[in-house]
Amino acid sequence: MADEAPFQFLHHELIQYIYKTAENGEAENGRNITKLENMGFRVGQGLMERLTKETARFKDELDVMKFICKDFWTCVFKKQIDNLRTNHQGIYVLQDNKYRLLSQLSAGKQYLDLAPKYLAFTCGLVRGALSNLGVKSIVTAEVSIMPACKFQVMIQKM
Amino acid sequence: MADEAPFQFLHHELIQYIYKTAENGEAENGRNITKLENMGFRVGQGLMERLTKETARFKDELDVMKFICKDFWTCVFKKQIDNLRTNHQGIYVLQDNKYRLLSQLSAGKQYLDLAPKYLAFTCGLVRGALSNLGVKSIVTAEVSIMPACKFQVMIQKM
Numbered sequence: 640m641a642d643e644a645p646f647q648f649l650h651h652e653l654i655q656y657i658y659k660t661a662e663n664g665e666a667e668n669g670r671n672i673t674k675l676e677n678m679g680f681r682v683g684q685g686l687m688e689r690l691t692k693e694t695a696r697f698k699d700e701l702d703v704m705k706f707i708c709k710d711f712w713t714c715v716f717k718k719q720i721d722n723l724r725t726n727h728q729g730i731y732v733l734q735d736n737k738y739r740l741l742s743q744l745s746a747g748k749q750y751l752d753l754a755p756k757y758l759a760f761t762c763g764l765v766r767g768a769l770s771n772l773g774v775k776s777i778v779t780a781e782v783s784i785m786p787a788c789k790f791q792v793m794i795q796k797m
Numbered sequence: 798m799a800d801e802a803p804f805q806f807l808h809h810e811l812i813q814y815i816y817k818t819a820e821n822g823e824a825e826n827g828r829n830i831t832k833l834e835n836m837g838f839r840v841g842q843g844l845m846e847r848l849t850k851e852t853a854r855f856k857d858e859l860d861v862m863k864f865i866c867k868d869f870w871t872c873v874f875k876k877q878i879d880n881l882r883t884n885h886q887g888i889y890v891l892q893d894n895k896y897r898l899l900s901q902l903s904a905g906k907q908y909l910d911l912a913p914k915y916l917a918f919t920c921g922l923v924r925g926a927l928s929n930l931g932v933k934s935i936v937t938a939e940v941s942i943m944p945a946c947k948f949q950v951m952i953q954k955m
Contacts, residue, residue: 644844645844646804648844653807653810660818682806682807689802
């Protein structure tokens with residue numbers, strides 16, 4: 640029922656706190672986004688470590704991405720990613736049609752400006768999860784119509 | 798399986814962040830505890846609002862406390878409070894034998910000093926949950942043997 644709610648509320652408080660404390664000094668939005676992204680990264684690493692403790696080894700990159708779309712996403716957001724696309728050259732697009740961390744904001748264009756700060760933590764989360772499996776990546780996100788959301792993962796070949 | 802993990806990791810990051818940022822200035826431990834407590838309070842309020850949206854009205858104070866021990870605790874920590882005691886005069890003791898936010902620390906006395914910062918948020922959580930139902934309280938916590946933990950709730954009569 641409200642299974643993801645504690646996480647959601649805590650995430651909201653975290654954003655509020657980071658933005659509030661930044662007002663006294665470092666005013667830039669960019670730094671706050673980076674902070675959130677970094678925190679997401681560490682949480683993603685830890686979570687992935689725990690989730691894969693007893694899973695079989697992954698076949699390939701696509702297999703890893705599927706795990707993120709299903710098991711990992713369900714663990715955090717209590718739902719799966721709705722759509723996964725790839726160009727088979729290291730770019731993956733994960734679409735969540737009802738991204739939980741945005742679902743408390745009114746839909747429509749009015750609050751679209753606020754979206755980035757609700758996406759940064761999750762971008763880090765995915766990057767951290769991949770990093771725990773030895774996959775280096777760049778993760779970005781975009782929202783066109785809330786609360787739908789797309790995460791783009793670019794795998795960095797070593 | 799790892800249902801409470803995202804919340805647990807995020808909570809840990811929050812503590813780290815608050816303590817790290819405090820090093821550059823406000824050095825006192827007390828202020829950090831208060832910050833965590835306040836964040837817990839707001840999360841508790843929000844959660845309780847959502848959890849009671851469709852429940853019947855509570856009979857009395859004890860009924861409220863039972864709801865906190867069962868539904869509320871399960872929502873946040875994926876387990877119930879193990880033991881609830883009261884003196885029937887506004888004091889309640891909630892005992893959790895395996896408090897999830899401490900379960901990542903080693904048991905034993907070695908890390909007992911660290912316990913308060915892992916308790917503050919939850920004290921606020923309970924206080925906020927009660928406050929949402931119009932019950933004013935003071936909530937404190939103590940740990941004797943980790944990860945067991947007791948929360949004492951003192952109801953403030955108006």
